[in-house]
Amino acid sequence: MAKNALQAQLLKAGLVDAKKAKKINQQQQHAIKTGHNEDDVKQALAAAQAEKLARDQALNRERQHALELKTQAANIRQMLSQHQIKDTSGDVTYQFIDAGKIKKIYVTQEVYDQIVKGRIAIARLDEHYPLLPRALADKIAERAPEVIVIRNEKTVPQQGIDEDDPYAAYVIPDDLMW
Template sequence: MAKNALQAQLLKAGLVDSKKAKKISKQTQHAKRIGDSESLETKKALAEAQAQKLEKDQKLNQQKQQALEEKALRANIIQMIKQHQIADTDGDVSYQFVDASKVKKISITQKLYDQIVAGHVVIARLEDGYALLPRPLADRIDTKMEGFMVVSNDTAEDTPEEDDPYAAYVIPDDLMW
């Protein structure tokens, strides 16, 4: 017997015989089964695409979050430098140092000059200029984010290499030119 009304009407009208109706119903069942497997494949592909999109969005959000955290940390460090920089630096002694392969020069007092050479005071980059900071604060800033310290004379002596022919000739780093 025919499964749907259309097949029943075609059989009554004599346009289709029972063999042809069975063949058509088998073809439709087969098409439904294939369609179901195709729909499963499409559902899997869609779920995979959604998972990839979700992963990509998470990575993008993580990168944005890291950028915001870095920006906040940078602003925090700049605020710390501004609050704790040594204020009375103007003097008649000039101190020259290298920043980004350029020689820079600042005028400071003799006391600050001696402290910089001894390693008690550090020169830090502050927006367009430079700031003088006490060594403990500079160390804390350097552990949080590198790149702010320009001149940091360590108190530890540099150990010369064993095969250095000029190891016996010590060059002082506080020469006045």
């Protein structure tokens, strides 16, 4: 029943029973008939494991990136809600464009002047527009520039004014009301 000497010795010693030896022989015969040997199977298994590992790592990277984006958005929302300037409602209307639509907020004259000068910025938080100090708006703009709606820069007057311009004496104010 045993085809090689090692199997015969294992059977004699009682380490392997006859059923197991027969099963191993059948597997060897099947591998010979089908042309598969153990090395090919091991290589295919190793390749499949490597491919699965690569897929798992890519999926893990995507999940980690999504988690980082979610965490960053939560941090920005928290900064906006905690550090917004309170008690800004007043009678003066400040109008601005957000997503192609004209929006308006009612602020005090002091706040209006600070928005125009660039000391206060306007951000978007869901359907609301919180007012933020300039330093915080700059930090948020580094992480998520789409959140900041208005962040006026201090304008430097143009040096090259044309002398022949008949309207040179008429300066357009920065805080022109619509």
